[in-house]
Amino acid sequence: MKKLLSTLMMIGALATGMSAIATLPARALVEIDVNKGTIEPLPIAITDFDGAGLGTEISGIVTADLKRSGLFAPVDHGAFIEKITNPDAAPRFDDWKVINAQALVTGRVSQEPDGRIRAEYRLWDTFAGQQLSGEQFFANGANKRRIGHIIADAIYERLTGEKGYFDTRVVFIDESGAKNARKKRLAIMDQDGANVRYLSNGAAIVLTPRFSPNRQEITYMSYEGGQPQVYLLQLETGQRELVGKFPGMTFAPRFSPDGQKVIMSLMRDDGNSNIFAMDLRSRSTTRLTDSTAIDTSPSYSPDGSQVVFTSDRGGGSGRSQIYVMGADGSNPHRISFGDGVYSTPVWSPRGDLIAFTKQSGGQFQIGVMKTDGSGERILSTGFQQEGPTWAPNGRVLMFFRDSAGGPKLVTIDLTGRNEQQVPTANYASDPAWSPLLE
Amino acid sequence: MRRIAKLAANPVMIALVASLALAGCASKKNLNSAADLGLGAGAATPGSSQDFTVNVGDRIFFDTDSSSIRADAQQTLARQAQWLNKYGQYRIVVEGHADERGTREYNLALGARRAAATRDYLISKGVAANRLKTISYGKERPVAVCDDISCWSQNRRAVTTLSGAGS
Numbered sequence: 001m002k003k004l005l006s007t008l009m010m011i012g013a014l015a016t017g018m019s020a021i022a023t024l025p026a027r028a029l030v031e032i033d034v035n036k037g038t039i040e041p042l043p044i045a046i047t048d049f050d051g052a053g054l055g056t057e058i059s060g061i062v063t064a065d066l067k068r069s070g071l072f073a074p075v076d077h078g079a080f081i082e083k084i085t086n087p088d089a090a091p092r093f094d095d096w097k098v099i100n101a102q103a104l105v106t107g108r109v110s111q112e113p114d115g116r117i118r119a120e121y122r123l124w125d126t127f128a129g130q131q132l133s134g135e136q137f138f139a140n141g142a143n144k145r146r147i148g149h150i151i152a153d154a155i156y157e158r159l160t161g162e163k164g165y166f167d168t169r170v171v172f173i174d175e176s177g178a179k180n181a182r183k184k185r186l187a188i189m190d191q192d193g194a195n196v197r198y199l200s201n202g203a204a205i206v207l208t209p210r211f212s213p214n215r216q217e218i219t220y221m222s223y224e225g226g227q228p229q230v231y232l233l234q235l236e237t238g239q240r241e242l243v244g245k246f247p248g249m250t251f252a253p254r255f256s257p258d259g260q261k262v263i264m265s266l267m268r269d270d271g272n273s274n275i276f277a278m279d280l281r282s283r284s285t286t287r288l289t290d291s292t293a294i295d296t297s298p299s300y301s302p303d304g305s306q307v308v309f310t311s312d313r314g315g316g317s318g319r320s321q322i323y324v325m326g327a328d329g330s331n332p333h334r335i336s337f338g339d340g341v342y343s344t345p346v347w348s349p350r351g352d353l354i355a356f357t358k359q360s361g362g363q364f365q366i367g368v369m370k371t372d373g374s375g376e377r378i379l380s381t382g383f384q385q386e387g388p389t390w391a392p393n394g395r396v397l398m399f400f401r402d403s404a405g406g407p408k409l410v411t412i413d414l415t416g417r418n419e420q421q422v423p424t425a426n427y428a429s430d431p432a433w434s435p436l437l438e
Numbered sequence: 439m440r441r442i443a444k445l446a447a448n449p450v451m452i453a454l455v456a457s458l459a460l461a462g463c464a465s466k467k468n469l470n471s472a473a474d475l476g477l478g479a480g481a482a483t484p485g486s487s488q489d490f491t492v493n494v495g496d497r498i499f500f501d502t503d504s505s506s507i508r509a510d511a512q513q514t515l516a517r518q519a520q521w522l523n524k525y526g527q528y529r530i531v532v533e534g535h536a537d538e539r540g541t542r543e544y545n546l547a548l549g550a551r552r553a554a555a556t557r558d559y560l561i562s563k564g565v566a567a568n569r570l571k572t573i574s575y576g577k578e579r580p581v582a583v584c585d586d587i588s589c590w591s592q593n594r595r596a597v598t599t600l601s602g603a604g605s
Contacts, residue, residue, distance in 0.1 A: 270558075296543045297544070402538070
């Protein structure tokens with residue numbers, strides 16, 4: 001497997017002042033170049049935040065996020081020399097350099113008189129001997145985990161130059177019960193597996209949930225009406241509605257980048273499937289493909305101008321491949337030409353890559369290719385795995401892998417090196433990553 | 439029908455209740471397949487759904503990634519059509535299924551194709567088109583649950599399920 005390796009970039013530093021509010025635009029001695037990849041994750045010391053149990057809980061969330069990204073190696077607390085007593089004061093940088101902590105995070109969490117939680121952190125460059133950033137956040141108690149994720153995103157962004165993805169959620173299908181009588185429930189959770197909430201009761205099969213760009217709706221497919229159809233669900237109110245009345249099964253829905261349309265497959269009476277886009281305001285539908293083939297799994301490019309999809313129109317039974325067409329259905333052309341069967345294409349939120357599932361040699365692979373089909377790279381190979389979804393920064397994929405009785409969610413970064421299982425109480429499948437929360 | 443009552447409580451879903459009644463019963467019938475009941479041939483009352491399942495055969499199988507009706511399946515469907523033409527009181531839902539060796543959305547489409555091919559074959563043998571509906575379950579409802587070829591071949595199937603006009 002091709003591996004991208006990165007180096008830690010050592011570049012000049014500028015002095016920065018202390019600020020408890022603003023992210024400071026300093027250049028740092030310590031940075032991670034995610035484009036070059038990393039030889040070694042960056043050693044970072046994350047001290048327990050001041051503020052009793054809550055402080056430790058939040059710094060623990062920051063630590064777990066950064067560690068799971070694979071780009072950071074949190075230093076064991078047992079190695080710490082200096083005990084931070086005042087998170088506002090400059091640390092003794094030598095004490096941190098000697099344990100090779102290239103970056104240091106200190107912080108404080110306290111309760112405001114109005115009941116809100118106030119959290120502050122400071123990120124220090126130990127070798128440059130200066131603060132890189134410092135911010136404070138307020139949140140109500142229900143959002144305390146989000147504070148940890150937001151701080152982790154800030155640190156990730158400051159040190160990599162890329163947006164983070166920790167303050168995000170995942171919709172997925174919770175699976176329980178025997179394989180031939182599987183109960184499937186729509187569920188949502190934080191990207192690290194915490195705060196699971198169920199959105200359906202398991203009475204009907206539900207599949208393939210996907211977020212709207214504003215994160216407030218999901219579209220998914222359900223068998224609850226007898227004929228399987230695509231639905232919309234408002235996350236705040238729980239209100240559900242059918243996406244149009246169609247004579248046949250509708251499936252494989254996704255939102256357009258502007259959130260105004262849902263693109264999906266509609267089964268024709270002859271059993272083949274074509275791709276339609278429905279305008280959610282006017283409820284008008286536009287047919288994008290009209291073939292006696294299976295056309296499914298459509299996914300818009302982030303600018304909305306193109307659609308990537310799966311089709312077996314190339315002939316030869318079951319040789320499904322990946323095609324790209326204009327968002328109006330124009331100029332469909334095949335882009336996958338490797339040795340295998342390709343499906344589930346998903347356009348990266350950065351626009352540069354398409355992730356896919358490939359069946360080859362009796363294995364299922366998760367990979368990426370450029371949008372013209374060149375530069376194919378396989379990131380993960382397994383007996384049964386499929387369905388990649390992009391983290392909003394386009395650096396990490398989540399998919400599901402079936403093994404030992406049922407599926408589990410797995411993340412892998414674009415280097416293919418850092419694979420992590422996402423903890424879920426039950427079996428889990430069909431993950432879809434949210435955009436960044438605000 | 440607890441499930442219907444629950445859905446009816448949701449105003450958005452009221453319009454769907456009527457069609458749900460039919461489909462709900464159809465899927466119940468499918469649970470009573472021959473294998474589940476362990477019935478021997480001839481144990482069922484002629485003209486009953488058990489008769490259909492046990493003595494006619496309610497399902498056909500497909501090759502990998504194919505929706506072509508195989509020769510053995512043509513024989514089964516010919517028997518099904520003969521039986522269905524004799525017992526005209528039944529409505530029919532043809533379920534299309536796929537094995538797990540494909541991705542989810544593609545397999546929904548493949549199951550749809552298999553159900554349609556099966557329906558079309560039954561129509562060609564004289565079964566009235568207005569008695570027939572199709573539904574695809576993709577790979578969501580495997581009957582065999584091991585992880586090898588013997589299972590996959592049993593799961594690549596179309597199942598002809600019956601529901602009485604009044605049931």
